[in-house]
Amino acid sequence: MHAAIITLLLTFFTSLSSAHYALTFPYWRGPSFPTQWDYPCGGMNQSLSANNRTLWPLSGGAIALTPTHPWAQTYINLGLGSNVTGFNISLVGPFNQTSNGTFCLPEVKLPADLNVQEGTQASIQVVQLSHLGGALYNCADITFSKDAKSPGSAVCFNSTGVGAQALDYDGPEQCNATTGGGKTSGATGLGTGPGVMLLVVFAGVVAVFMV
Ligand SMILES: [Cu+2]
Structure with missing residues (x-):
């Protein structure tokens, strides 16, 4: 009896974790699947960023994610600092991110009036409002640097049929x-x-x- 319930729960959570989306560049703060509804970072708190920061170009760079929904109204925001509580800088959006697979914006520019320096820390927040009405959050922590490397075409690409409108x-x-x-x-x-x-x-x- 208990085993059956556990199997049922596992099946449920496995199906949940196969939905939603991950950030593959800059690499996300943590695997947020079970708590991705939680504002502002899908339940992944800032302390998890300690060993997980991606170098990102001073003028902006690539953002790649792995959406699983047919479509999602999508926002990409930025917050400056090493302990970000407000993602008050809009980088992209809202736009309709369509279909599932891998979706990548190769060069998301910073606002022209935003002054970041070598070593400035920040966090990127991606918000997807899915077709089911849920708001899904993910964050990735970055350090602005002239040494930032491109994620390459194996990470930053758009799957067939995936796009934005x-x-x-x-x-x-x-x-x-x-x-x-x-x-x-x-x-x-x-x-x-x-x-x-x-x-x-x-x-x-x-x-x-x-x-
Ligand atoms: Cu989902």
């Missing part, structure tokens, strides 16, 4: 107080200037990253 934005919701009307149709909204502009600009950004 701009998020579709079909205009703000509109409410007509007199008729009680709701949201306008997507087709109508897409015709509005700001929405299309946002889409085009962001598609350009993603295209640059995907080169």
Whole structure:
């Protein structure tokens, strides 16, 4: 009886751990699969970074992960320091990361006004909001350095079918107080200037990253 329950639990947790995603570059803080819902780093606390820092280029570098979901709204953030509590610098996103396998952005640039020095420590946070509605977190700890090495094409590549898309934005919701009307149709909204502009600009950004 107990053995059966344990087998059932093991099966459940194995199926959980086969989902979610890992960071393969910079290498993640730790195997967060069972606790990946926990903000801000999937349950992997900062002390785990002690022996696990990746050298990363001073102007920014590659970020590779192994998504397992059909799609996920994805954000990549940065926090400076050796003990990061707030990931307040947006590096990429949000964008829709599509399909599963390996996904890599070969050169994620730092914001132009961000001044990092040789030896500056920081942590990168990846957030994926999956199709099931869960928020999944992972962090990787880095040291900015001119000696940082490229992860190489064995680590930084995009599996067949894996990619990124701009998020579709079909205009703000509109409410007509007199008729009680709701949201306008997507087709109508897409015709509005700001929405299309946002889409085009962001598609350009993603295209640059995907080169
Ligand atoms: Cu998952």
